[in-house]
Amino acid sequence: MAGQLPIDSRPWPVRRDQALQDKTMQQTIQFVTRRVANAKVAAYTAYPEGERLRQRAVGVKRRSVENMEEHLAVFAQQVEAHGGQVHRAKTAADAIRTVLEVAKNHGVQRVIKTKSMVTEELELNRAFESVGIAVRETDLGEYIIQLAHEKPSHILAPAAHKNRAQIEALFDQDAAAYHTEPPASDDILALTQYARRRLREEFLAADMGVTGGNFLVAETGTLVLITNEGNADMVTTLPPILVSVVGVEKIVADWPGLTEVIQQPALSGVGQRLSSYTTMVSGTRGTDQWEGPDEWHVVLLDNGRTLLKDTPFEDVLSCIRCGACLNVCPVFRQVGGHAYGSVYPGPIGIVETPLLTNFEVLPELPSVLCTLCHACGEACPMDIDLPGHIVQLRKIKRDRHMDAAGVTRSYRWWARFWATPHGYRRSIRWARWGQRWFVRHGRIQSAPGLAGGWFNTRDMPPVASPTFHEWWERTRGKGHRS
Amino acid sequence: MIETEALRNQFQRQFEALGGHVFYASNSERLPVVLASAYQAMVDRYLPDGPLQVVYWLNLDLSVLDLEGILGGIRGTQCICWPQGSRQHAVQEKWRDLLAESQVGITGAAWAAADTGSVALYSSPSTGLLPSLLMPIHIILLNQKRIQPSVSDGLKKLYQESETQGRMPPLVKLITGPSMTADIEGQLVIGVHGPTAIGVVVYE
Numbered sequence: 001m002a003g004q005l006p007i008d009s010r011p012w013p014v015r016r017d018q019a020l021q022d023k024t025m026q027q028t029i030q031f032v033t034r035r036v037a038n039a040k041v042a043a044y045t046a047y048p049e050g051e052r053l054r055q056r057a058v059g060v061k062r063r064s065v066e067n068m069e070e071h072l073a074v075f076a077q078q079v080e081a082h083g084g085q086v087h088r089a090k091t092a093a094d095a096i097r098t099v100l101e102v103a104k105n106h107g108v109q110r111v112i113k114t115k116s117m118v119t120e121e122l123e124l125n126r127a128f129e130s131v132g133i134a135v136r137e138t139d140l141g142e143y144i145i146q147l148a149h150e151k152p153s154h155i156l157a158p159a160a161h162k163n164r165a166q167i168e169a170l171f172d173q174d175a176a177a178y179h180t181e182p183p184a185s186d187d188i189l190a191l192t193q194y195a196r197r198r199l200r201e202e203f204l205a206a207d208m209g210v211t212g213g214n215f216l217v218a219e220t221g222t223l224v225l226i227t228n229e230g231n232a233d234m235v236t237t238l239p240p241i242l243v244s245v246v247g248v249e250k251i252v253a254d255w256p257g258l259t260e261v262i263q264q265p266a267l268s269g270v271g272q273r274l275s276s277y278t279t280m281v282s283g284t285r286g287t288d289q290w291e292g293p294d295e296w297h298v299v300l301l302d303n304g305r306t307l308l309k310d311t312p313f314e315d316v317l318s319c320i321r322c323g324a325c326l327n328v329c330p331v332f333r334q335v336g337g338h339a340y341g342s343v344y345p346g347p348i349g350i351v352e353t354p355l356l357t358n359f360e361v362l363p364e365l366p367s368v369l370c371t372l373c374h375a376c377g378e379a380c381p382m383d384i385d386l387p388g389h390i391v392q393l394r395k396i397k398r399d400r401h402m403d404a405a406g407v408t409r410s411y412r413w414w415a416r417f418w419a420t421p422h423g424y425r426r427s428i429r430w431a432r433w434g435q436r437w438f439v440r441h442g443r444i445q446s447a448p449g450l451a452g453g454w455f456n457t458r459d460m461p462p463v464a465s466p467t468f469h470e471w472w473e474r475t476r477g478k479g480h481r482s
Numbered sequence: 483m484i485e486t487e488a489l490r491n492q493f494q495r496q497f498e499a500l501g502g503h504v505f506y507a508s509n510s511e512r513l514p515v516v517l518a519s520a521y522q523a524m525v526d527r528y529l530p531d532g533p534l535q536v537v538y539w540l541n542l543d544l545s546v547l548d549l550e551g552i553l554g555g556i557r558g559t560q561c562i563c564w565p566q567g568s569r570q571h572a573v574q575e576k577w578r579d580l581l582a583e584s585q586v587g588i589t590g591a592a593w594a595a596a597d598t599g600s601v602a603l604y605s606s607p608s609t610g611l612l613p614s615l616l617m618p619i620h621i622i623l624l625n626q627k628r629i630q631p632s633v634s635d636g637l638k639k640l641y642q643e644s645e646t647q648g649r650m651p652p653l654v655k656l657i658t659g660p661s662m663t664a665d666i667e668g669q670l671v672i673g674v675h676g677p678t679a680i681g682v683v684v685y686e
Contacts, residue, residue, distance in 0.1 A: 141663075220644070220650050233615055
């Protein structure tokens with residue numbers, strides 16, 4: 001069954017133009033992605049075991065996904081043996097229903113959350129608010145975009161598109177609404193201290209915590225959460241009720257497997273050997289225990305994931321949401337996450353969004369937001385064949401006749417020419433003859449028909465006279481043949 | 483032993499690279515002095531003003547350590563032992579407030595990992611996570627015998643212990659540096675939700 005993903009339904013050209021006009025976003029996103037991409041390279045260089053660990057982690061993830069159902073059954077058994085409850089959710093709607101039911105059964109009024117892409121996928125906050133439950137994001141970046149009523153622009157750094165002045169304005173508004181002291185300045189430390197103070201009240205007042213999950217260990221029934229801020233520890237330790245919503249593909253068969261994968265999100269995501277906090281939940285608080293939730297619910301979300309099982313796209317289920325493919329993608333660095341229109345942006349979003357929804361939403365992603373430069377394929381620590389998949393998705397779209405007729409015709413026409421050296425040379429001669437009407441200031445600035453769109457945002461040098469091929473033919477080419 | 487010393491040095495290098503502080507007591511007699519100076523250095527640096535209240539629990543090998551006696555003289559520090567055994571809900575609420583109002587958490591540790599500079603804490607009837615959670619300063623007393631070569635070795639140890647115990651601790655936490663974020667303009671800031679400053683006193 002196809003999954004449901006929330007989308008920005010504005011057409012691609014609108015999303016694109018908005019992104020290209022947002023200079024603040026471009027500046028911050030370029031800084032953040034470069035910094036993190038460099039940190040990843042530095043971390044692997046300084047950690048000789050890192051590469052071997054990474055390869056082993058790929059094996060663990062692949063094998064775990066292969067027998068996913070079996071492992072999920074063991075996981076459920078283990079969690080229930082240790083006081084927790086496991087719910088399976090086929091769709092986003094099922095998951096929302098389950099979470100709201102738990103909240104309703106306990107008369108929950110205040111929820112605190114860790115950062116979780118799955119709950120973004122569900123738009124869980126909106127669901128809570130629609131039934132009058134206050135919900136607070138506690139990851140600093142998520143807190144910022146919650147105040148701004150926006151979606152994350154980066155899997156790992158949700159507020160990477162905002163600068164400090166914008167954030168100070170949001171915090172000032174929040175302080176006024178909650179009658180508390182606003183941040184002392186737009187200094188980044190002052191802003192962080194404001195969030196610490198404000199969110200501290202929310203941590204202590206909440207009656208339910210909601211988390212996502214980085215890994216699930218079947219053998220021990222353990223949920224693993226990775227943060228740098230420490231908010232997951234608050235969310236799992238303080239409120240009496242804990243709900244963890246996790247994608248089924250997060251399952252790892254056994255404890256030795258966990259030890260192989262546990263460093264990967266931090267190593268490839270932010271260039272640390274481990275994040276500041278790794279939090280493991282393996283059941284409810286025992287009768288003799290002081291800490292841990294009284295009640296723990298794990299919601300295992302499918303939402304289109306098992307559609308990918310036993311297909312050439314199965315490796316996508318190994319994704320650990322580290323964001324490495326986003327950080328190196330030249331398109332992502334220009335347009336940021338919002339332009340994709342999906343909760344999952346960047347190369348992984350291009351691949352996952354159509355696959356999870358059976359091409360029902362945003363089918364343009366593989367065609368328009370990738371240059372096939374292959375940087376994502378090199379960066380992915382889980383060896384997911386992102387560039388290969390993007391090509392395959394384009395092929396599926398063509399086979400299903402999903403591209404506009406004009407586009408398909410143009411490409412077919414173009415392909416016919418460039419499939420042979422003779423056709424290529426002929427097309428170049430024609431282009432040289434035809435370009436005279438379109439060259440301004442020594443560059444081709446426009447073109448007729450469908451090709452015109454290409455020149456909306458760029459130009460190109462005219463066809464040379466003679467071309468390299470012609471020159472070669474006339475000079476050295478001749479010499480060699482004799 | 484050369485091996486433990488190498489592990490201790492590696493752990494120290496990693497932990498300090500993350501922004502943590504490491505102090506070393508070469509024998510148990512020196513521990514009170516080293517702890518007092520570590521505590522003094524950290525509170526003076528990170529909390530130069532205001533009252534000081536410590537919430538603590540210690541590993542069994544230090545059950546005779548008189549924390550009140552060691553720290554009481556430093557800016558009138560109050561020490562409160564993190565309770566043990568069973569509890570009622572009402573008591574937990576009160577404890578939560580108390581923890582939120584304290585400035586320093588002092589805890590033992592289950593183990594540490596040299597390769598990543600991590601320290602592991604378990605929730606159990608006698609050991610807890612709350613003192614590592616809410617206070618601005620967290621100091622860990624770590625017996626150097628507990629330092630494992632790698633985080634994988636530590637996790638293996640946790641697994642073996644859980645097999646004898648019959649279950650995993652409900653909560654386990656690996657601490658690898660202070661609480662931090664780079665969520666605003668990609669700039670690193672220390673001390674978001676958890677401790678701003680974290681120190682380890684390694685003793686033999």
